Amino acid sequence: xxxxxxxxVVAGDSYVLTVAIFLPVLAALLMLLINKNRHSTIKWTxxxxxxxxxxxxxPLFTDFDKTTAKMQFVAQYQWIRAWNINYYVGVDGISVxxxxxxxxxxxxxxxxxxxxxxxxxxxxxxxxMLIEGAMIGVFSSLDMFxxxxxxxxxxxxxxxxxxxxxxxxxxYAAIKFFLYTLTGSVLMLLGxxxxxxxxxxxxMVKLMSTQxxxxxxxxxxxxxxxxxxxKVPMFPVHTWLPDAHTEAPTAGSVILAAILIKMxxxxxxxxxxxxxxxxxxxxxxxxxxxxxxxxIYGGVICLSQTDLKRLIAYSSxxxxxxxxxxxxxxxxxxxxxxxLQMINHGVITGALFLCVGxxxxxxxxxxxxxxxxxxxxxxxxxxxxxxxxxASVGLPGTxxxxxxFLILIGGFTANKPVGILAATGVIIGAVYxxxxxxxxxxxxxxxxxxxxxxxxxxxVVTLLPLLILVFWIGFYPSAFTGFMDATVxxxxxxxxxxxxxxxxxxxxxxxK
Amino acid sequence: xxxxxxxxxxxxxxxxxxxxxLLIVEAFLIKRKEIVAxxxxxxxxxxxxxxxxxxxxxxxxxxxxxxxxxxxxxIIFFVNLILSILMSVRYLKTEDSFHGExxxxxxxxTCGMMIMASAGNMVTLYxxxxxxxxxxxxxxxxxxxxxxxxxxxxxxxxTGGFSTALLLYGIALMYxxxxxxxxxxxxxxxxxxxxxxxxxxxxxxxxxxxxxxFKIAAVPFHxxxxxxxxxxxxxxxxxxxxxxxxxxxxxxxxxxxxTFAQLAPDWTxxxxxxxxxxxxxxxxxxxxxxxxxRMLAYSSIAHAGYALIGIIxxxxxxxxxxxxxxxxxxxxxxxxxxxxxxxxxxxxKGLEISDYAGxxxxxxxxxxxxxxxxxxxxGIPPMAGFVGKFYVFMSAVRSGYMWLAVLAVxxxxxxxxxxxxxxxxxxxxxPEREVELAHSNALGVSLGVAAAFVLLIGIAPQRFxxxxxxxxxxxxx
Numbered sequence: 001x002x003x004x005x006x007x008x009v010v011a012g013d014s015y016v017l018t019v020a021i022f023l024p025v026l027a028a029l030l031m032l033l034i035n036k037n038r039h040s041t042i043k044w045t046x047x048x049x050x051x052x053x054x055x056x057x058x059p060l061f062t063d064f065d066k067t068t069a070k071m072q073f074v075a076q077y078q079w080i081r082a083w084n085i086n087y088y089v090g091v092d093g094i095s096v097x098x099x100x101x102x103x104x105x106x107x108x109x110x111x112x113x114x115x116x117x118x119x120x121x122x123x124x125x126x127x128x129m130l131i132e133g134a135m136i137g138v139f140s141s142l143d144m145f146x147x148x149x150x151x152x153x154x155x156x157x158x159x160x161x162x163x164x165x166x167x168x169x170x171x172y173a174a175i176k177f178f179l180y181t182l183t184g185s186v187l188m189l190l191g192x193x194x195x196x197x198x199x200x201x202x203x204m205v206k207l208m209s210t211q212x213x214x215x216x217x218x219x220x221x222x223x224x225x226x227x228x229x230x231k232v233p234m235f236p237v238h239t240w241l242p243d244a245h246t247e248a249p250t251a252g253s254v255i256l257a258a259i260l261i262k263m264x265x266x267x268x269x270x271x272x273x274x275x276x277x278x279x280x281x282x283x284x285x286x287x288x289x290x291x292x293x294x295x296i297y298g299g300v301i302c303l304s305q306t307d308l309k310r311l312i313a314y315s316s317x318x319x320x321x322x323x324x325x326x327x328x329x330x331x332x333x334x335x336x337x338x339x340l341q342m343i344n345h346g347v348i349t350g351a352l353f354l355c356v357g358x359x360x361x362x363x364x365x366x367x368x369x370x371x372x373x374x375x376x377x378x379x380x381x382x383x384x385x386x387x388x389x390x391a392s393v394g395l396p397g398t399x400x401x402x403x404x405f406l407i408l409i410g411g412f413t414a415n416k417p418v419g420i421l422a423a424t425g426v427i428i429g430a431v432y433x434x435x436x437x438x439x440x441x442x443x444x445x446x447x448x449x450x451x452x453x454x455x456x457x458x459x460v461v462t463l464l465p466l467l468i469l470v471f472w473i474g475f476y477p478s479a480f481t482g483f484m485d486a487t488v489x490x491x492x493x494x495x496x497x498x499x500x501x502x503x504x505x506x507x508x509x510x511x512k
Numbered sequence: 513x514x515x516x517x518x519x520x521x522x523x524x525x526x527x528x529x530x531x532x533x534l535l536i537v538e539a540f541l542i543k544r545k546e547i548v549a550x551x552x553x554x555x556x557x558x559x560x561x562x563x564x565x566x567x568x569x570x571x572x573x574x575x576x577x578x579x580x581x582x583x584x585x586x587i588i589f590f591v592n593l594i595l596s597i598l599m600s601v602r603y604l605k606t607e608d609s610f611h612g613e614x615x616x617x618x619x620x621x622t623c624g625m626m627i628m629a630s631a632g633n634m635v636t637l638y639x640x641x642x643x644x645x646x647x648x649x650x651x652x653x654x655x656x657x658x659x660x661x662x663x664x665x666x667x668x669x670x671t672g673g674f675s676t677a678l679l680l681y682g683i684a685l686m687y688x689x690x691x692x693x694x695x696x697x698x699x700x701x702x703x704x705x706x707x708x709x710x711x712x713x714x715x716x717x718x719x720x721x722x723x724x725x726f727k728i729a730a731v732p733f734h735x736x737x738x739x740x741x742x743x744x745x746x747x748x749x750x751x752x753x754x755x756x757x758x759x760x761x762x763x764x765x766x767x768x769x770x771t772f773a774q775l776a777p778d779w780t781x782x783x784x785x786x787x788x789x790x791x792x793x794x795x796x797x798x799x800x801x802x803x804x805x806r807m808l809a810y811s812s813i814a815h816a817g818y819a820l821i822g823i824i825x826x827x828x829x830x831x832x833x834x835x836x837x838x839x840x841x842x843x844x845x846x847x848x849x850x851x852x853x854x855x856x857x858x859x860x861k862g863l864e865i866s867d868y869a870g871x872x873x874x875x876x877x878x879x880x881x882x883x884x885x886x887x888x889x890x891g892i893p894p895m896a897g898f899v900g901k902f903y904v905f906m907s908a909v910r911s912g913y914m915w916l917a918v919l920a921v922x923x924x925x926x927x928x929x930x931x932x933x934x935x936x937x938x939x940x941x942x943p944e945r946e947v948e949l950a951h952s953n954a955l956g957v958s959l960g961v962a963a964a965f966v967l968l969i970g971i972a973p974q975r976f977x978x979x980x981x982x983x984x985x986x987x988x989x
Contacts, residue, residue, distance in 0.1 A: 036876070082977040083906075120873070149893040156887055159932070163940045171940055175932060182892075182928055186921035189902070193909045193917070 012074030017089040017140045020057050020099065021133050024049060024106070028129040036122040046110045046125040050132065054103040057136075060096050066482050069093065069490035071142060071205060079146070085202050088143040093487030094269050094339060097480065098139040098262060101346050104465060105258045106132040109251035111462040112354050116250055116361050117165060124165060127157040128251060135259050139266065144192050144202040151227075151263065152185055158252070158260065165249040173240075173247035180240040184230035191223030195275070208274040208494070217279035224271050231264030234324060235294035238317045245313035246366075250357025253309065257316055258350035262342045265323050269339070269491070273327070277495045280330070287328040288414065292421045294321030299428030303435075308366045311436060312352050315392065318425060319345045325422055326407035330495055334410020335488045336481050341403030343480065344391070344473060348400060351388045351466040355381070358459050362452045368436065373445030378454045382441050384463050389437045391470045393430045399473035519567040520578030523559045523586060524626050530555030531619040538612025545610050549601050549954075552615040553594060556622075560590045568986075570632055574694055577632040580983035584835055585629035585762040588842055589755060593622045595846045595958040596751040599853055602952035603747050606858055609655050617654075618751060621647035625759035629766075634683045634693040637763060641679070641727070644759060645672050648752055652744040664743025671736040675726035682719030689713045695771045702774045714778060720767065721782050727760035728816045731789040738797075741809035746856060749805060750849035753812040754842045761838055764823055765831050770987055776826045783824045784916065790817030791923040798930045804852055804865050807930060808845070811889060814927060815841050821913070821920060822904045830907035831987065832980040833900075839976065840888075840900040840969055847885040847962030854878055854949045854959070862947065868934055870943025878949065879938045881963045886931040888966045891924050896969035903977070 027049030034041050065072060071090035079087040091099060109128055117124045134157070137150030155178060163174030196202055199210055212220070230237045241261070245253050273280050298318030305311035323345065326338025359374070359381065360366055375382035391398035394405075404426060412419030455463075473480055518525065530552065538548050563583055570577050596618060604610040624644030631637035649672060653665025687693055689712050690701040707713040722733060729737040741749045768779050794814025801807035819841070822834030855862030855871075862868075872879025888895030901924065905917045969976050 080972075080974050080977065082974060082981065123872075123876070149898075152893045152898070156883075156892060160935075160939060163936060171936060174940070175929065175936070178932060179925060179928060183922075183925045186925055187918075190905065190909070190914070190917055190921060193902075193906050194914070196906070197909055 012076055012090070014073040014075050014090075016057065016059055016073045017091065017099070017136070018075055020053055020103065021089070021137045021140065023053050023056065024129040024133040024136075028126045028133075031122060031126050031129070034122065039121045042122050042125050043110070043114060046129060047107070049129060050103070050106045050110050053132065054107055057099055057103045060091060061100055064091075064096055064483060066093070067486060069486040072096075073140075074142075076142075079143075083145070083196075083202070084200065085145045086143050087146060088203065089140040089146075090142050090205075091140055093484040094491075095139045095266065096483055097339070097343050098259070098266060099136050101343060102132060102135040102139065102259050105254060105346065105350060106135075108350070108354060108462050108465070109254050111458060112254070112357055113249070113251045114458060116357060120164060124161075124251075127161050128255075130157045131161070131255055135255075135263075138263055142204045144195065144204055144207070146202075147204070148185075148189060148192055151188075152182075154260070155181060155185075158255070161252040161255075162244055162248045166247040166252065167249075168247070169243065170247045173243035177240045177244040180230050180237065181227075184227035184237075187223050188227035191220045194220060194223070204270070204275075210275070212276065214278045217276035218282070221272055221276045221279035221283060224267065224276075228264040228267035228272065231267070232261055232320050232324060233264065233317065234290050235297055235317070235321070238294065238298075241317060242310055242313045245316065245353075246307060246309045250353060250360070253313075253353040253357070254350045257312075257353055258346035261316065261320060262346060265320065265327060265338065265342055268324070268327050269335075273330075274491055274494050277497075280328075281495065284328045284330055285415065288325055288411070288418045291321045291325035291328065292418055292425070294318065295325065295422055295425035296321075296428065299425050299432065302432040303428070305432075306368055308356050308368055308371075308436075308440070309353070309360075310366075311368070311432065312349060312356065315429070315432065316345070316349055318429060319349070319392075321425065322404060322407050322422065325418070326403075326410050329407070329410035329414040330492070331410050331413050332488055332492060333406045334414065335491065336484050337403050337406025337408075337410055339484050339488070340399075340473070340477065340481060341407055344399040344403040347466050347469045347473070348388055348391045351384075351463060351470075352392065354462060354466070355385050355388065358455055359452075363449050365448065368439050370448045371440040371446055372443045372449070373441070374449060374452075375441040376445055377449060377452050380460070381455045384455075384460075384467065385441065386437065387467055387470060389433050391474070393433050394426055397471070397474050399470050399477070402474060402477040517571045520569055520571040520630075521576065522562045522566045524623060524630070526555065526559040526562055527619060527623045527626065530559070531616050531623060534612070534616040534619060538616065541612070545604075545612065546601060548612055548615050549597055552597050552619060555619070556590055556593050556597070560587075560594075563587070563590075574632045574696060575636045576627075577630050579630075580986035581766070582626075582630040582762070584839075584980060584983040585758055586626050588758045588839055589622050589625045589629070592751060592754045592758070592842055592846070593618060595850075595961065596747055598954040598958040599750060599846070599850055600745075600747040601954045602950050603745065603853055603856060606856060606950065607655060607745065609657075609745070611654075614651070614654060617647045617651050621651065621751070621755060625755050625762075628759045629762035631763070631766070632695055634686070634695070637767070638676075638679065638683065641759075641763075642676065644756060645676065648748075648756060651748045652740055652752070654745050654748060658743070660743035661745065662743075664740040667736055667743075668740045671726070675723045675733070678719045678726075679723035682716045682723060685712050685716035685719065689716065695766065699771045699773065702772065708775060708778065713775070717772065717775060717779055718782065721779060721786070724760050724764050724767075725786055728757045728764070728820075729813050730786045730816050730820065731793040731813065734790070734793070734813050737813055738806050738809040741812070742803060742806045746805065746849060746853050749809075750846055750853075753808070753845055753849075754838075757812070757816060758838045758842070761819060761823070761834060765834070766987065769823065769826065769831055773826075780824050780826055783820055784913075787817045787820035787824060787916070788919060790814065790820065791920060792817075795923045795926045795930075798927070801930070802865055803863055804868070804934070805863055807865065808848060808852075811927070811930070812845065814923065815845075815889075817923075818901060818904055818920060821908045821916060824913065824916070825907040825911035827907065827911055828984050828988070829981075830904075830911060832977075832984040833903040833907040835984065836976060836980040837900040837904050839980070840896040840966070843962045843965040843969070844885050844888045844895075844897055847881065847959060847966060848889070850955055850959040850962060851878055851882045851885070853955055854952075855947060857948055857950050860947070865934060865937060866944070867947065868937040869941040871938040871947060874943060874947060875949060878959075881959055882938060883935050884963055884966055886934050888970070890928045890931045892928075894967070894970045896966045896973070899970055899973045899977075 627640030
């Protein structure tokens with residue numbers, strides 16, 4: 001960091017996260033200098049940077065101390081003294097996996113865009129690198145101001161990604177995406193300012209153990225809800241998602257599905273639950289209802305989709321409903337299931353969008369009706385797609401099963417009718433995914449897609465890591481839930497403790 | 513009068529003599545008119561540098577006050593002047609409307625602004641305001657052969673004259689109530705007497721607020737702005753959209769926040785109404801514009817609304833938020849106008865928003881710069897516009913105007929739509945024609961400086977914030 005930007009170490013000086021945030025930004029700056037016609041140099045630079053970044057964050061996986069709920073890999077420097085703002089990064093059990101997933105997703109996005117992007121190649125990869133930096137920044141920020149900077153800054157390259165390299169309806173989709181998310185974000189900004197006014201700090205770690213007045217918690221919960229619900233997206237503010245996911249280029253869809261929409265759910269875990277525990281508990285039933293509506297509504301809509309990408313986009317609404325359901329069950333199964341399902345959904349839906357992108361590059365159609373018998377034409381591809389379909393459905397042995405199962409247990413524990421309704425969502429999910437698979441890969445070979453070549457080595461390499469993750473998490477989930485245990489337990493303690501504190505305050509006022 | 517009393521006036525003296533020198537030099541230079549520009553730049557830099565040697569304190573029996581508060585605004589005026597001169601060199605050649613008085617008028621207008629920012633007496637304030645106004649009236653109509661430019665000048669002149677009359681009437685009434693023209697004496701009188709009961713003081717307050725609102729182009733006193741901004745020569749538009757606005761805010765701050773501090777409940781109500789109307793009309797009207805200068809005119813109206821929020825907070829923190837906002841606004845606006853000027857060539861005006869179609873493809877650097885300015889004007893981090901808005905909203909929330917902050921953020925979401933339309937045209941549409949850029953190093957410099965500061969203040973605002981904070985303290989001498 002530049003000495004005038006940041007100075008004075010406050011606490012911790014681990015470089016891992018700082019490098020992870022700024023290496024892609026530096027790569028983007030470097031790519032600015034490359035001649036725009038030297039496409040392969042640009043691509044290789046992007047690939048090298050994203051792989052280097054992934055290698056750089058591997059210590060987060062190997063050296064992470066799973067026994068503590070404390071922030072790790074912390075670095076803190078003074079940034080804007082006038083407002084008591086620090087450059088403050090660190091990860092705990094909730095965020096660590098998302099940093100890893102972001103770094104992995106970027107590599108895959110570079111690979112899948114290798115031949116798909118032909119226009120403005122340089123700008124595309126610069127935007128992608130900036131997105132990576134911002135994504136990792138969001139997940140590792142521990143200062144609210146800094147969090148907000150990354151949260152908003154990410155909109156710029158994302159808007160460009162959808163708007164420049166997207167499909168026919170890209171202009172509408174891009175501005176819709178931008179305005180929806182911006183509206184939510186600015187309300188959160190006012191929430192951030194209010195918290196700062198009340199406590200005098202932007203330090204999230206401190207705020208996670210600060211008891212705010214219950215009435216204020218309620219107001220703040222809704223201010224932050226505006227931002228997070230749009231990002232997740234929760235019913236009824238989900239309408240930007242199908243447009244943006246469908247029109248975005250493959251890499252954009254993958255980023256949106258795998259990472260960006262997780263930021264909303266992450267926000268609930270990072271802000272809403274620990275900072276407004278009492279408010280969270282009182283609105284949890286409402287949130288669970290909204291989640292179930294999202295699960296069923298998203299699933300039913302999927303049944304009537306004719307566009308491959310749009311179907312997968314709507315399935316995200318349904319799957320993210322499971323995530324928020326898990327989170328607002330407010331018990332250990334639900335929370336861990338929710339976090340794990342966020343990772344799972346990132347892996348599965350990311351993979352599905354990659355697959356659709358690969359086949360679209362060959363056929364130039366996204367209509368389901370234009371496909372049929374693809375398993376005969378592209379057998380290897382069909383195999384991959386099948387695994388991801390099963391994972392999406394939640395077949396035991398795949399990662400989808402573990403996540404959904406935990407969430408359903410959590411949901412049942414919290415509220416039986418909600419659990420039952422959510423379980424029907426699983427069935428609807430199986431219907432639309434399997435039906436989709438049948439229409440696209442079986443039946444007679446459609447003339448329009450006859451003679452397509454099977455996926456190349458590069459594409460296999462792109463899908464393989466996700467395939468491994470599907471089974472790794474599916475068979476050995478504790479390798480991943482192990483990261484969360486300590487943090488989630490502490491979070492639950494905070495929720496119960498907060499509740500007790502609120503009760504005590506109530507009793508005190510009544511006695512007085 | 514003693515010579516020592518001239519110390520506080522050093523920058524004003526330099527700028528005023530610069531204007532006079534320019535007038536003479538221009539008459540003797542037949543061919544190389546660029547020398548006038550170079551001389552103007554040199555003089556402005558000298559005045560800028562002299563700020564460090566200027567002694568603080570009142571001069572001429574409190575008619576003039578040299579303090580940190582004034583210095584902050586003078587920095588804005590100087591940077592605005594320097595960048596405006598840089599932007600003008602090429603434009604005057606292309607439009608073939610070079611007359612030596614041009615730079616001289618810019619300099620005199622700046623001198624007027626400086627006097628406004630340092631006025632310690634209603635009379636000095638009025639003099640500064642008139643010097644600024646008369647110079648800008650002429651500048652607005654500088655493209656003599658262009659009917660739009662002439663129309664702009666006459667409109668500006670008539671409405672401007674009207675607002676000056678309001679100001680004078682307000683000053684007269686306030687004199688009637690307090691028996692003084694001196695800002696400090698008025699403040700003391702108001703603190704000791706209950707003037708709020710006196711309807712005359714309220715009327716005076718309304719009249720003065722209206723006059724200042726006219727200068728900062730706040731709704732409903734904005735009617736002149738879109739036509740004048742569209743008709744005036746583009747560098748003059750850039751100059752006018754910042755200088756007189758900042759000067760208006762300087763005066764608002766000194767007169768309302770300091771002199772009328774005791775009347776705060778009255779004037780905050782007025783300013784709140786002004787601010788909401790300004791943000792609403794500015795942002796909504798900008799949505800439907802097809803001419804980029806007109807769009808930026810409405811955008812500039814809207815930004816006055818945001819900056820007003822800081823003054824409404826009626827605290828030193830709020831004022832420093834407003835000042836900081838103006839500083840940032842200057843860089844982003846100058847930047848946006850520099851890009852507009854780059855598109856202006858002999859046979860292509862480039863003033864329609866559709867002219868920006870595909871610009872980023874043909875000219876990636878210019879496109880990227882415009883992208884930075886547009887996102888900054890929207891208030892998206894990590895650009896400076898976000899820091900400006902953040903500070904203003906923070907001061908509003910601290911003073912208990914949460915609802916005003918909510919309205920303001922909603923309006924800034926609306927503003928995203930028209931700012932991003934420019935980005936959309938540049939990056940997401942295919943070019944309709946080949947756009948050639950004006951070749952001008954001076955213009956490139958102003959663009960580069962603006963972009964650099966927009967990013968710098970966005971990423972490392974610490975020094976700028978502290979400077980604004982420190983200077984605003986001197987307001988309460």
